[in-house]
């Protein structure tokens with residue numbers, strides 16, 4: 001009846017809600033590039049290019065011109081957190097000022113609805129405090145302070161050491177002598193051992209190696225090897241094998257953070273235990289991405305325009321010609337449909353297809369999708385000397401397809 005493609009989306013999952021939210025509030029992602037020469041006078045009409053690249057509806061234009069807010073939080077809710085209310089409780093109850101933040105749930109209960117700490121009537125309850133790891137920087141040092149200093153009544157109070165207001169939680173922790181040596185790293189791992197699974201401990205260990213520059217790496221390894229290897233020890237009896245498995249796992253994690261395990265003074269990896277035979281972690285990960293068998297059938301229902309793009313891109317992949325294709329179209333016209341068909345086709349042949357996007361929400365709608373920053377280790381702050389920590393060896397994966405949304 002309508003003789004056209006109509007996109008109807010049922011907003012039934014959180015993924016769809018996030019996706020729509022992005023459309024409405026952030027605006028449409030558009031990239032504009034041209035390989036045309038400037039006109040005969042050497043001029044480039046940047047205004048026309050800008051207008052071509054973005055379609056703004058009159059209501060959206062007015063909204064943006066008047067600078068109306070694009071999103072908002074309820075201030076009364078946003079400004080109250082467990083921590084700010086802990087400060088308030090310290091102001092209101094002087095007797096509570098010798099209780100550390102982590103012990104607070106033993107004497108107070110958190111009232112979720114009204115957001116305040118109420119004096120506990122029944123005793124012998126315990127609460128759990130959210131964890132922080134050293135790679136999180138200031139959030140971690142805030143935790144260090146809260147673990148050792150009681151009775152603070154505001155952030156300023158927490159940052160004040162010997163009457164001097166420090167510029168950061170780290171500085172305050174240093175002035176208090178809480179983070180002088182590696183023992184904070186030991187404390188961090190010891191604390192995590194109480195609740196974290198061995199796999200999370202290994203990740204934390206790798207994070208510490210990369211971000212915290214521990215002086216005594218081998219000492220940390222020796223002291224925390226046992227909890228880090230708990231799971232492997234249950235399934236394997238040979239201690240050498242267990243050690244190798246932990247090392248291989250940590251090596252993979254370090255690789256994903258752009259580091260080589262050989263740079264740290266840890267026990268050596270024995271090639272006999274290395275099932276990857278030195279293959280880069282990214283290649284193994286991407287080779288193991290599953291494809292949905294139903295996606296391989298999408299190719300048969302592509303419309304004419306999708307079919308043209310599909311054939312051309314696949315021909316380029318199959319002949320290993322290389323090439324860059326820019327697929328564009330208004331929302332709901334079938335770009336993701338095309339990507340799914342292409343990804344499934346390439347993966348079903350045992351080849352590698354890397355699906356990346358600039359945002360996590362966009363990445364989540366593609367099978368095996370990841371953000372480009374995560375996959376290619378693109379630094380978050382790009383200055384003159386910035387470069388990806390992705391080595392050339394990892395790029396040797398032919399033939400393959402890379403889709404970027």
Ligand SMILES: Nc1ncnc2c1ncn2[C@@H]1O[C@H](COP(=O)(O)OP(=O)(O)OP(=O)(O)O)[C@@H](O)[C@H]1O
Nearest residue numbers: 007301302303329330331332333334335336337338
């Ligand atoms: N050739 C086709 N045959 C059948 N359904 C299709 C076809 N192309 C697209 N669709 C359907 O149309 C809907 C919108 O397609 P899709 O999500 O791929 O669009 P999009 O261009 O990626 O949209 P957005 O820009 O919002 O991400 C989906 O439900 C998809 O399954």
